[in-house]
Amino acid sequence: DQQVKQNSPSLSVQEGRISILNCDYTNSMFDYFLWYKKYPAEGPTFLISISSIKDKNEDGRFTVFLNKSAKHLSLHIVPSQPGDSAVYFCAATRGNEKLTFGTGTRLTIIP
Amino acid sequence: DAGVIQSPRHEVTEMGQEVTLRCKPISGHDYLFWYRQTMMRGLELLIYFNNNVPIDDSGMPEDRFSAKMPNASFSTLKIQPSEPRDSAVYFCASSSGTGWYEQYFGPGTRLTVT
Numbered sequence: 001d002q003q004v005k006q007n008s009p010s011l012s013v014q015e016g017r018i019s020i021l022n023c024d025y026t027n028s029m030f031d032y033f034l035w036y037k038k039y040p041a042e043g044p045t046f047l048i049s050i051s052s053i054k055d056k057n058e059d060g061r062f063t064v065f066l067n068k069s070a071k072h073l074s075l076h077i078v079p080s081q082p083g084d085s086a087v088y089f090c091a092a093t094r095g096n097e098k099l100t101f102g103t104g105t106r107l108t109i110i111p
Numbered sequence: 112d113a114g115v116i117q118s119p120r121h122e123v124t125e126m127g128q129e130v131t132l133r134c135k136p137i138s139g140h141d142y143l144f145w146y147r148q149t150m151m152r153g154l155e156l157l158i159y160f161n162n163n164v165p166i167d168d169s170g171m172p173e174d175r176f177s178a179k180m181p182n183a184s185f186s187t188l189k190i191q192p193s194e195p196r197d198s199a200v201y202f203c204a205s206s207s208g209t210g211w212y213e214q215y216f217g218p219g220t221r222l223t224v225t
Contacts, residue, residue, distance in 0.1 A: 002152070002153075041219075044202075044216050046212070046215075089153065097142055097212070098159065101153050101154035103152065
Protein backbone atom coordinates (compact mmCIF):
# COMPACT_ATOMS: atom_id res chain seq x y z
CA ASP A 1 0.00 0.00 0.00
CA GLN A 2 2.12 2.80 -1.38
CA GLN A 3 0.84 5.96 0.28
CA VAL A 4 3.08 8.20 -1.79
CA LYS A 5 3.25 7.47 -5.50
CA GLN A 6 5.45 8.72 -8.27
CA ASN A 7 3.98 7.16 -11.36
CA SER A 8 6.67 8.29 -13.79
CA PRO A 9 9.88 6.34 -13.22
CA SER A 10 11.77 8.55 -15.65
CA LEU A 11 11.57 11.89 -17.42
CA SER A 12 13.77 13.52 -20.07
CA VAL A 13 13.78 17.28 -20.60
CA GLN A 14 15.75 19.58 -22.87
CA GLU A 15 18.17 21.92 -21.15
CA GLY A 16 16.57 25.32 -20.53
CA ARG A 17 13.02 23.98 -20.60
CA ILE A 18 10.74 23.33 -17.65
CA SER A 19 10.87 20.02 -15.79
CA ILE A 20 7.69 18.95 -14.02
CA LEU A 21 7.80 16.03 -11.60
CA ASN A 22 4.58 14.70 -10.16
CA CYS A 23 3.59 12.98 -6.95
CA ASP A 24 0.28 11.65 -5.63
CA TYR A 25 -0.61 10.64 -2.11
CA THR A 26 -3.48 8.72 -0.58
CA ASN A 27 -3.30 9.60 3.11
CA SER A 28 -5.34 12.75 3.81
CA MET A 29 -3.62 13.07 7.19
CA PHE A 30 -0.35 14.10 5.56
CA ASP A 31 0.26 17.77 6.27
CA TYR A 32 3.83 18.41 5.17
CA PHE A 33 5.47 17.48 1.90
CA LEU A 34 9.05 17.42 0.75
CA TRP A 35 11.23 16.78 -2.27
CA TYR A 36 14.64 15.17 -2.04
CA LYS A 37 17.21 14.87 -4.79
CA LYS A 38 19.63 11.97 -5.19
CA TYR A 39 22.77 11.66 -7.29
CA PRO A 40 24.30 8.23 -8.02
CA ALA A 41 26.36 6.73 -5.19
CA GLU A 42 25.19 9.45 -2.80
CA GLY A 43 22.41 9.73 -0.27
CA PRO A 44 19.35 11.87 -0.95
CA THR A 45 19.55 15.57 -0.08
CA PHE A 46 16.69 17.83 0.94
CA LEU A 47 15.53 20.17 -1.82
CA ILE A 48 12.29 21.97 -0.94
CA SER A 49 9.19 21.53 1.18
CA ILE A 50 5.63 22.78 1.55
CA SER A 51 3.10 22.84 4.35
CA SER A 52 -0.48 21.81 3.70
CA ILE A 53 -1.64 25.34 4.59
CA LYS A 54 0.05 26.61 1.43
CA ASP A 55 -0.43 25.77 -2.22
CA LYS A 56 2.91 27.00 -3.51
CA ASN A 57 6.47 27.39 -2.31
CA GLU A 58 9.30 28.78 -4.37
CA ASP A 59 13.05 28.62 -3.94
CA GLY A 60 15.07 29.93 -6.84
CA ARG A 61 14.53 27.70 -9.86
CA PHE A 62 12.46 25.24 -7.83
CA THR A 63 8.76 25.58 -7.11
CA VAL A 64 6.51 23.06 -5.42
CA PHE A 65 2.74 23.16 -5.94
CA LEU A 66 0.24 21.41 -3.70
CA ASN A 67 -3.34 20.53 -4.67
CA LYS A 68 -4.91 19.11 -1.53
CA SER A 69 -8.25 18.31 -3.09
CA ALA A 70 -6.53 16.16 -5.71
CA LYS A 71 -3.93 14.86 -3.23
CA HIS A 72 -1.29 15.85 -5.74
CA LEU A 73 1.93 17.80 -5.64
CA SER A 74 4.41 18.72 -8.30
CA LEU A 75 7.93 20.07 -8.51
CA HIS A 76 8.76 22.56 -11.25
CA ILE A 77 12.35 23.28 -12.24
CA VAL A 78 12.84 26.31 -14.46
CA PRO A 79 15.10 26.52 -16.35
CA SER A 80 16.39 22.94 -16.27
CA GLN A 81 20.15 22.54 -16.12
CA PRO A 82 22.40 19.50 -16.72
CA GLY A 83 23.22 19.40 -12.99
CA ASP A 84 19.56 18.76 -12.28
CA SER A 85 19.88 15.25 -13.70
CA ALA A 86 19.20 13.06 -10.68
CA VAL A 87 16.54 10.93 -9.04
CA TYR A 88 13.86 12.98 -7.28
CA PHE A 89 11.93 11.58 -4.34
CA CYS A 90 8.67 12.97 -3.07
CA ALA A 91 8.00 12.51 0.66
CA ALA A 92 5.14 13.23 3.03
CA THR A 93 4.62 13.33 6.76
CA ARG A 94 1.92 13.86 9.35
CA GLY A 95 3.85 16.68 10.88
CA ASN A 96 6.49 14.59 12.54
CA GLU A 97 9.87 13.15 11.78
CA LYS A 98 8.56 10.01 10.11
CA LEU A 99 8.76 10.54 6.34
CA THR A 100 7.01 8.37 3.78
CA PHE A 101 8.84 8.42 0.46
CA GLY A 102 7.76 7.62 -3.06
CA THR A 103 9.66 5.37 -5.46
CA GLY A 104 11.43 8.24 -7.22
CA THR A 105 11.58 9.73 -10.72
CA ARG A 106 14.82 9.77 -12.66
CA LEU A 107 15.20 13.14 -14.39
CA THR A 108 17.59 13.43 -17.32
CA ILE A 109 18.39 16.86 -18.71
CA ILE A 110 19.42 16.70 -22.35
CA PRO A 111 22.06 19.30 -23.34
CA ASP B 112 32.21 19.02 8.79
CA ALA B 113 31.75 15.31 8.33
CA GLY B 114 28.36 14.20 7.20
CA VAL B 115 26.68 10.93 8.07
CA ILE B 116 29.20 8.11 7.79
CA GLN B 117 28.20 4.59 6.82
CA SER B 118 30.27 1.45 6.58
CA PRO B 119 30.83 -0.65 4.66
CA ARG B 120 29.92 0.99 1.37
CA HIS B 121 29.46 -2.37 -0.30
CA GLU B 122 28.78 -5.77 1.21
CA VAL B 123 28.48 -9.06 -0.62
CA THR B 124 27.53 -12.05 1.45
CA GLU B 125 26.03 -15.48 1.10
CA MET B 126 22.54 -16.38 2.13
CA GLY B 127 22.34 -17.32 5.78
CA GLN B 128 25.24 -15.16 6.90
CA GLU B 129 24.96 -12.35 9.43
CA VAL B 130 25.35 -8.82 8.10
CA THR B 131 26.05 -5.74 10.21
CA LEU B 132 25.75 -2.24 8.80
CA ARG B 133 27.17 0.72 10.70
CA CYS B 134 26.32 4.38 10.94
CA LYS B 135 27.79 7.46 12.58
CA PRO B 136 25.29 10.35 12.59
CA ILE B 137 26.14 14.04 12.42
CA SER B 138 27.30 15.28 15.78
CA GLY B 139 24.53 17.04 17.66
CA HIS B 140 21.70 15.40 15.76
CA ASP B 141 19.25 13.61 18.02
CA TYR B 142 17.28 11.67 15.42
CA LEU B 143 18.67 8.70 13.51
CA PHE B 144 16.86 6.85 10.73
CA TRP B 145 17.51 3.62 8.84
CA TYR B 146 16.04 3.32 5.33
CA ARG B 147 16.10 0.68 2.63
CA GLN B 148 15.93 1.56 -1.06
CA THR B 149 14.64 -0.86 -3.69
CA MET B 150 13.37 -0.27 -7.20
CA MET B 151 9.93 -1.59 -6.37
CA ARG B 152 9.30 0.20 -3.08
CA GLY B 153 11.56 3.23 -3.22
CA LEU B 154 12.85 4.51 0.11
CA GLU B 155 11.29 2.67 3.04
CA LEU B 156 11.77 3.72 6.63
CA LEU B 157 12.83 0.73 8.68
CA ILE B 158 13.32 2.22 12.14
CA TYR B 159 14.19 5.50 13.78
CA PHE B 160 15.66 6.62 17.08
CA ASN B 161 15.36 9.76 19.16
CA ASN B 162 18.08 10.35 21.72
CA ASN B 163 19.24 6.76 21.23
CA VAL B 164 15.80 5.32 21.98
CA PRO B 165 13.90 3.42 19.25
CA ILE B 166 10.68 5.31 18.52
CA ASP B 167 9.14 3.43 15.62
CA ASP B 168 10.29 0.06 14.26
CA SER B 169 7.11 -0.73 12.35
CA GLY B 170 9.02 -0.75 9.08
CA MET B 171 11.40 -3.51 10.10
CA PRO B 172 10.49 -6.37 7.73
CA GLU B 173 10.77 -9.25 10.18
CA ASP B 174 12.60 -10.60 13.17
CA ARG B 175 15.73 -11.19 11.14
CA PHE B 176 16.32 -7.43 11.27
CA SER B 177 17.46 -5.63 14.41
CA ALA B 178 18.88 -2.19 15.09
CA LYS B 179 20.68 -0.69 18.03
CA MET B 180 21.95 2.72 19.05
CA PRO B 181 24.24 2.25 22.06
CA ASN B 182 25.25 5.93 22.10
CA ALA B 183 24.65 9.21 20.30
CA SER B 184 27.42 8.63 17.78
CA PHE B 185 26.87 5.07 16.63
CA SER B 186 24.14 2.79 15.35
CA THR B 187 24.02 -0.66 13.77
CA LEU B 188 21.52 -2.49 11.61
CA LYS B 189 21.90 -6.25 11.72
CA ILE B 190 20.38 -8.89 9.47
CA GLN B 191 20.60 -12.47 10.68
CA PRO B 192 20.25 -14.67 8.73
CA SER B 193 20.44 -12.74 5.47
CA GLU B 194 18.38 -13.71 2.41
CA PRO B 195 18.68 -12.75 -1.27
CA ARG B 196 15.54 -10.55 -1.00
CA ASP B 197 17.42 -8.37 1.49
CA SER B 198 19.62 -7.14 -1.35
CA ALA B 199 19.15 -3.36 -1.49
CA VAL B 200 20.83 -0.09 -0.63
CA TYR B 201 20.55 0.75 3.05
CA PHE B 202 20.74 4.38 4.09
CA CYS B 203 21.27 5.93 7.46
CA ALA B 204 20.12 9.51 8.03
CA SER B 205 20.14 11.93 10.93
CA SER B 206 18.38 15.16 11.79
CA SER B 207 18.08 17.67 14.61
CA GLY B 208 14.94 18.22 16.63
CA THR B 209 14.40 21.69 15.24
CA GLY B 210 14.93 20.78 11.58
CA TRP B 211 13.44 17.35 11.70
CA TYR B 212 12.23 17.28 8.11
CA GLU B 213 15.66 18.01 6.67
CA GLN B 214 17.24 14.64 7.10
CA TYR B 215 20.90 14.27 6.21
CA PHE B 216 21.62 10.98 4.51
CA GLY B 217 24.79 8.96 4.42
CA PRO B 218 26.12 7.54 1.13
CA GLY B 219 24.44 4.19 1.74
CA THR B 220 25.57 0.58 1.93
CA ARG B 221 24.85 -1.55 -1.11
CA LEU B 222 24.09 -5.05 0.15
CA THR B 223 24.11 -8.06 -2.14
CA VAL B 224 23.07 -11.42 -0.74
CA THR B 225 23.80 -14.36 -3.05
